[in-house]
Amino acid sequence: MPWIDTVAYEDADGKLKRLYDRVKGPDNNVDNIMMMHSLRPHSMEGHMAIYKYVLHHSGNTIPKWFLETLGVWVSSLNDCNYCVIHHFSGLERLLDDDQKSQAIKAAIDAQNFDNAPLDDRQKVAMEYARQLTRDPGGMQEDIVRRLRDAGYTDGEILEINQVSAYFSYANRTVLGLGCSTKGDILGLSPNKSDDPDDWSHS
Template identity: 25%
Template structure:
């Protein structure tokens, strides 16, 4: 599950044990990234807090599904199998579309997305791959598509946070859980 030690659940701080139990109750399993990051509990807690602050909200320009689409497109650009598969599952559920995540991961430019999201992904993928090429004009273009300053910030913060996540998943060799592959593709039992 990781190139680094994975502590037993009972060795973790109560905060992480409670979070893991809540995630397992909701999804039916514990994502491998949770267990893999738990060997450094303070960092894991900070990681999950940042994740929640960025991903667990709806704003005028970015729905929860939009935020996950950003993760899939930029994680694909970073060749992060874990994040493409795990967040692809979340896209399928939040967008209620069993095909969208795969289309975004393979070639977001051809995915059936509205012009606003295509503009977001244009900037997001550039930030993920060649950040020095992002200009003030890119931020202006996002505002012209109806994103607020908070939304524009969130685009950059999501891309940056998941660049960290992508690299940690590579570094630790975290495989995606088998459960993610079918989530949102078949009806829940």
């Protein structure tokens, strides 16, 4: 049970019901992280908008599976098992390579991405995400230069920044309110990236 009251799908009405209908998956399932916002639907609307635009938007050029990898990495650093479980399931589906995805997960679990089957530029992005998560006040411009030198455009650096920042927000929503995976369908996400207003989970 979460640490605050939440409103179940079948008990929702008005704006909350309309939002639930936008974000729901099969059998009217609403992810628990979204239900955490049910007493303040406007904050659910804001959360879902930034999630969709940061992680599931056709304007991104970094592969979605790697953005999910960054999310799993940040969530692991923050000890947020809810987001690790959910987004690793999404990563597995997107990557469609069990051996590689399991090797990535093992490296993340060990908090040693050097052992992950990632290329050098992806490892620089993982280092950026680690620094931003663990020591945001200690960030220096040098890490951005390293991302550029690795071949990322400034727009892609922004993508890495926003995904890393979003997951720390999501992790704190989950950890601060006692959100669990009980009743969730793992690995669903708003996959229609070409339509930023389609929030449905599949």
